[in-house]
């Protein structure tokens with residue numbers, strides 16, 4: 001319906017039309033009845049976790065959550081190790097703006113907590129952003145609940161009265177996409193996402209993660225509905241991109257395949273040299289790999305460093321933004337490579353999965369990342385995931 005505003009550009013390689021999918025679909029469709037089995041070892045925040053349809057409020061490990069006794073807002077959101085500890089409350093108003101930072105001309109970032117979702121951060125455990133142009137606003141990610149989506153809109157309203165024209169969802173994970181319904185209800189917002197998002201909307205993982213959030217932040221999840229994107233892209237990873245031109249600014253939306261979720265995007269804000277890299281690299285916390293692909297992630301990171309080496313700023317899905325040479329990308333890549341090397345050896349030596357994961361947990365080769373937030377939560381599932389991917393790859397050879 002709004003696809004006429006989009007110019008679809010084909011990049012370098014002359015890929016067949018079949019490789020490039022852009023579809024227009026109506027919004028607001030209910031998720032289909034789930035059929036797939038739960039993904040083993042996946043954490044809730046990535047759409048997996050407990051299989052119970054109506055779970056009890058969870059026991060959460062405070063080491064991975066938000067400290068309710070301390071409200072802390074860093075002075076800046078670029079090139080800093082200062083991590084926010086924003087404490088939200090159930091009775092906060094929907095129209096109360098969230099803290100935000102101006103990180104480039106007309107470019108604003110919401111710098112979320114580095115934590116698992118809990119009742120203190122209430123889903124504000126990832127980043128989002130927006131860019132104001134003379135013809136309207138482009139939003140990147142929607143935060144983790146319908147309420148946070150409404151508060152993100154209130155935040156944008158504090159900066160500009162211009163219409164919100166696009167919401168680009170970098171991927172389907174709850175912390176990035178569950179606020180989207182607020183933008184759908186606003187009307188006039190074209191939602192752009194990876195085509196893999198449709199698989200997520202039809203999965204049991206969605207229902208499970210919504211039920212999980214409702215069990216401990218029900219007020220914030222009120223009004224949740226799956227949002228079917230208006231514009232989908234995929235099928236030509238790192239080779240093709242969608243171009244949105246608005247108010248003299250150009251936004252390239254790149255397909256980066258399913259390296260971290262059911263389908264991942266990177267947004268390049270061309271004139272400003274800002275790249276919204278989503279969860280292709282993490283800053284200040286350990287990545288979670290269990291929902292993606294090691295090979296795709298490594299290929300995506302190399303591509304990111306090469307293609308955007310002249311960029312001025314990269315904004316990750318978690319952690320502060322960074323200027324060149326973007327050490328967070330190499331750091332995340334090096335962790336994945338270390339796991340790949342470790343598990344390739346383990347499989348070749350005939351270690352079984354359990355033994356290999358136990359060894360990876362203690363091995364000093366992972367010491368450089370041991371101090372990162374969520375290491376104790378994510379390293380074992382990552383090790384488990386990489387072992388299985390490496391084993392599959394060796395079998396195929």
Ligand SMILES: [Zn+2]
Pocket residue numbers: 126173175176279317318
């Ligand atoms: Zn994320």
